[in-house]
Amino acid sequence: MDSGDRDNPHIPYRDFHDEASRPVLSRGHDYPSSYELQAHRHRRGQLLYASTGTLAVTTPQGSWLAPSERAVWIPATTPHAVRMIGTVSTRSVYVDRVVAEPLGDTCRVIAVSPLLRALLVAAVDVPPAYDFDGRDGMLMALLVAEVARAATIPLALPLPTDRRLASRCSHFLEQPRMTESIDHWAAGLGMHRRSFTRLFRRETGMSFAQWRQQACLLAALPRLGAGEAVTAVALDLGYESPASFSTMFRRALGRPPTFYRA
Incomplete structure (x- = not known):
């Protein structure tokens, strides 16, 4: 992505945890079939996973498809639109740049293992101000480690x-x-x-x-x-x-x- 994409004022930020100090945060949401999120971006990297339904993510570089047992990694500040295929229940993880480096700087579809799936479900219930050195902090650290080691799945359509x-x-x-x-x-x-x-x-x-x-x-x-x-x-x-x-x-x-x- 060039600097024009990063600084384009017509592509808004959608940030839910700007004031949070923790490096990894999570959020869940439910969407009806065919719902579309218009182009936006986040200051943190985002792992987007659908526990039900299928996600189609589009960026200036191409399209990425995430059916069940797959998730899409979207690096920080990447403009992206999302289309829901079927009724979709999402689990999103927002990763600060400080810890996101092992996850890569390009969009990719990854395989979601049973362990990663369980971590994604559990992370939604972790409060934004969790104890970094406690159980919740360890859960989030393990989640990032599992994403980093997850296999990349060729479900992209580069343009x-x-x-x-x-x-x-x-x-x-x-x-x-x-x-x-x-x-x-x-x-x-x-x-x-x-x-x-x-x-x-x-x-x-x-x-x-x-x-x-x-x-x-x-x-x-x-x-x-x-x-x-x-x-x-x-x-x-x-x-x-x-x-x-x-x-x-x-x-x-x-x-x-x-x-x-x-």
Whole structure:
């Protein structure tokens, strides 16, 4: 993120614990289905976890998806918007810069282990002025340590900075389909296939096929959460059959699409 993002007065701060002296704080909230939090930022880093439902987090650098058993780490001052897929109950942990360094300075989706899940649930009941050297302080310290060691899960959709490629990606996201090919995109940008694949990976850190699949996954979850049939979603996204769509879905998220259908 550049300094313009950090200092942009049009992206407000949403800080709930400005006066708190403790380095790690937690808060829970319940949201109805399809609720959206407009772009905002925090002075502390935020770990955002949905104990129910699914979260879609969007920043200037891309989108991150957190279904059950996943959470999103959002570094301090990163502008982000959040969309709820299904009824969502969140557990947020706000981490001061003093102790946030091991958690990284880029957004990422992490796996939530049973221990981390229990810590996230328990942390919500810890008072803001907890005893740093007591049981609550140890709980918060262990929580941060578990986040630092958690595995990163590839549920991101990075957006390119190259102007022409960014425009093409944005257009694709309006109606993603698995049938679109590298050759079609390369021809549309007036590039050779090899040059296009090199540019795409350099700009997004992913292959075109990986990025296309992630885009379709991000498009599918809100529709499933709204109650649409798996078959209709699969065919609209260009999959040959609901079975091939379900295979992709289970491989990416560990559960079938019916699990996320309202």
